[in-house]
Amino acid sequence: MLKTIKPKNARSKRAMDAREPKEIEDARTCIFVKGTHVGERAGPAMKDLMALKRPHAISFSKKNTVRPFEDTSSFEFWAQKNDASLFVVAQSTKKRPDGLTFVRMYDGKVLDLVEVGVDNFVGMAELKTPKCTPGHRPLLHFASPLFDTHPRYIQLRSLLIDFFNGQVTPEVHTKGIEHVISITTAPVPENLNLTAESVSGGKTPLPKVYVRSYTISQQASSKDGAADAAHRPSSSLKPTPSSSSTSNLRPLTLTPMGPSLDLTLRRHTPPDAELLRLALKRPKLAQASVQKGLGKKKKNLEVDEMGDLRGRIHVGKQDLRGLEGKRMKGLRGEQQEAVVMDLDGEGSGGEEEEPVRKKSKKARTE
Amino acid sequence: MDVSDFLASHAAKSEVQVVDKEIPLTTDLAFLSVFDTNTIDEESHKCHLQSLANDGVQTLLVSLFKLPTTQTPDGPMVQLPQPTVLLPRAKPLPKPKPPTKWEQFAKAKGIQNKKRDKKVWDEERQEWVNRWGKDGLNKQKEQQWITEVPMNADIDHDPVKEARDARKARVAKNERQKLQNDAAAAGLSGKAAQEERKKDIDRTLSSSRISTASMGKFDKKLDGEKKIRGVKRKFEPAEGISEKDSSLSILKNMESDSRKTRTGPAPAEESVINTRKAVRFASKGRGGLAMARGGSAGRGGRGRGGKR
Numbered sequence: 001m002l003k004t005i006k007p008k009n010a011r012s013k014r015a016m017d018a019r020e021p022k023e024i025e026d027a028r029t030c031i032f033v034k035g036t037h038v039g040e041r042a043g044p045a046m047k048d049l050m051a052l053k054r055p056h057a058i059s060f061s062k063k064n065t066v067r068p069f070e071d072t073s074s075f076e077f078w079a080q081k082n083d084a085s086l087f088v089v090a091q092s093t094k095k096r097p098d099g100l101t102f103v104r105m106y107d108g109k110v111l112d113l114v115e116v117g118v119d120n121f122v123g124m125a126e127l128k129t130p131k132c133t134p135g136h137r138p139l140l141h142f143a144s145p146l147f148d149t150h151p152r153y154i155q156l157r158s159l160l161i162d163f164f165n166g167q168v169t170p171e172v173h174t175k176g177i178e179h180v181i182s183i184t185t186a187p188v189p190e191n192l193n194l195t196a197e198s199v200s201g202g203k204t205p206l207p208k209v210y211v212r213s214y215t216i217s218q219q220a221s222s223k224d225g226a227a228d229a230a231h232r233p234s235s236s237l238k239p240t241p242s243s244s245s246t247s248n249l250r251p252l253t254l255t256p257m258g259p260s261l262d263l264t265l266r267r268h269t270p271p272d273a274e275l276l277r278l279a280l281k282r283p284k285l286a287q288a289s290v291q292k293g294l295g296k297k298k299k300n301l302e303v304d305e306m307g308d309l310r311g312r313i314h315v316g317k318q319d320l321r322g323l324e325g326k327r328m329k330g331l332r333g334e335q336q337e338a339v340v341m342d343l344d345g346e347g348s349g350g351e352e353e354e355p356v357r358k359k360s361k362k363a364r365t366e
Numbered sequence: 367m368d369v370s371d372f373l374a375s376h377a378a379k380s381e382v383q384v385v386d387k388e389i390p391l392t393t394d395l396a397f398l399s400v401f402d403t404n405t406i407d408e409e410s411h412k413c414h415l416q417s418l419a420n421d422g423v424q425t426l427l428v429s430l431f432k433l434p435t436t437q438t439p440d441g442p443m444v445q446l447p448q449p450t451v452l453l454p455r456a457k458p459l460p461k462p463k464p465p466t467k468w469e470q471f472a473k474a475k476g477i478q479n480k481k482r483d484k485k486v487w488d489e490e491r492q493e494w495v496n497r498w499g500k501d502g503l504n505k506q507k508e509q510q511w512i513t514e515v516p517m518n519a520d521i522d523h524d525p526v527k528e529a530r531d532a533r534k535a536r537v538a539k540n541e542r543q544k545l546q547n548d549a550a551a552a553g554l555s556g557k558a559a560q561e562e563r564k565k566d567i568d569r570t571l572s573s574s575r576i577s578t579a580s581m582g583k584f585d586k587k588l589d590g591e592k593k594i595r596g597v598k599r600k601f602e603p604a605e606g607i608s609e610k611d612s613s614l615s616i617l618k619n620m621e622s623d624s625r626k627t628r629t630g631p632a633p634a635e636e637s638v639i640n641t642r643k644a645v646r647f648a649s650k651g652r653g654g655l656a657m658a659r660g661g662s663a664g665r666g667g668r669g670r671g672g673k674r
């Protein structure tokens with residue numbers, strides 16, 4: 001553990017402040033670590049994953065003797081040094097050829113690990129198709145019932161969302177949507193058990209996971225030339241002005257961009273329950289987001305045109321039985337009836353209206 | 367020539383097919399993700415995967431473009447909702463900064479804090495000047511070329527030095543208060559912080575006293591200087607405690623702490639014969655010592671202290 005350093009100048013202080021925990025976090029920086037033997041498929045696969053992850057990627061191109069499932073101390077050290085919270089380790093052994101291990105960190109400690117084997121790999125360079133711009137957020141597509149039911153696949157899905165798209169941004173630029181990463185599993189065998197038993201290495205092999213990436217382009221409308229449609233990734237994506245119709249969205253064509261990976265699930269470590277509980281803590285919602293209707297709904301609050309917050313409170317039903325109306329000589333004999341009328345609330349005059357109005361004025365809060 | 371068929375087929379081709387599936391697709395627009403939970407049937411993989419992805423992207427883009435947008439000079443930006451999928455954070459939530467002593471006081475008194483600008487308008491120079499820092503206004507008294515001297519001033523009265531000292535004292539006071547606030551934020555109250563500081567000074571002093579060649583033996587002693595605590599060499603008292611007692615106390619200490627004692631394997635025969643029981647049996651309950659003496663001992667021994 002390194003000592004906490006007091007910054008000596010403004011520049012290092014700024015750098016240290018940038019590493020402080022934030023309420024809305026930046027994208028996770030990922031370190032791509034080469035193991036002792038990388039393998040024919042895992043090495044290029046890692047390189048292409050890095051190309052997708054750029055600019056939030058750091059390459060450790062020298063060989064490292066790391067065994068993620070046995071000793072995690074190096075990851076903790078590297079995470080602290082580089083302010084990174086994700087690792088991809090490529091390691092090929094005789095027993096487990098072409099393995100990629102995804103390591104996710106929380107607070108400088110390893111949260112969970114997933115090892116996948118690369119069975120088949122087609123790189124970006126092999127496909128002579130248009131590529132996405134580095135730094136653009138991909139769309140993610142998960143297609144399998146397993147991603148909602150099976151603990152192994154739920155973990156993988158969470159990790160892959162974190163890897164490709166974990167940053168929460170308030171807005172996204174529509175022109176920047178260029179590519180999609182599609183993650184699918186093989187057909188689910190019927191005897192696949194979804195209980196914990198099968199999770200820890202049951203007899204039925206877990207279905208493979210297919211990772212494909214495509215660039216998105218819209219088919220040209222009748223005005224545009226049809227020829228340029230294929231070689232123009234996505235730059236013509238525009239949102240519809242009207243919310244209901246989808247008329248402006250032309251049919252899409254997906255062009256394989258690479259990398260495409262066929263993965264088998266291997267070893268894994270589920271997150272520690274206590275650590276996960278801490279990692280899943282959410283910040284309290286800001287006032288603005290409460291107004292938008294997020295979080296716990298607050299009733300009877302509204303912002304008026306001046307931007308003031310106004311609230312309405314219910315003052316309860318008023319007890320009007322003790323109210324004394326005007327006594328007239330002619331009505332004295334029928335007092336009982338008068339009370340009944342008051343209870344209906346119809347016979348009350350201006351006097352009755354007054355206290356109600358006073359209360360409602362108080363109720364307005366600025 | 368009738369072109370309506372041709373036109374209709376063209377329109378059908380260029381129309382967005384509404385994705386219709388058994389289980390409708392769900393999206394998490396904050397992560398630009400779409401989840402398709404329909405079962406995957408066995409088909410040729412390459413085409414199948416791409417058509418699956420196409421459906422997903424279609425659904426995602428339709429729901430994405432339904433979101434409200436803001437116009438920027440670079441183009442429309444889609445406002446994203448809050449995420450529904452829970453992802454673990456990379457770092458813990460930022461801790462709220464504890465209020466300083468002044469902030470606590472201001473809150474209790476209801477004082478509104480006014481933010482002071484760094485720059486102030488200087489009437490004489492007709493420009494904005496720093497309140498502090500480079501050419502700061504707080505150094506004006508030190509830097510002006512003439513200063514009024516009070517009538518009853520001393521001979522060695524130096525107005526520049528006085529002003530500078532006062533400024534330095536203010537800076538020092540601020541620094542001290544900041545340290546106190548930091549200590550309070552770290553969980554140390556004022557008294558505890560003082561104690562900590564005292565301990566720190568003592569430690570530094572004692573280490574500096576033994577840092578000479580003679581380890582402080584021939585240094586001049588000052589008045590009221592305390593003896594260094596924590597001297598390593600220690601002599602046992604010649605009288606009082608006997609050697610046996612001290613040795614026994616060491617043994618007792620060793621027994622108390624299992625980590626200090628050496629744990630060897632248990633003797634092999636112990637598992638076969640219970641020695642204690644055997645001795646008790648052979649000596650008829652009088653103990654091993656009594657048996658060794660040849661049974662001449664009286665009835666005094668209870669046989670509990672048998673030799674193992």
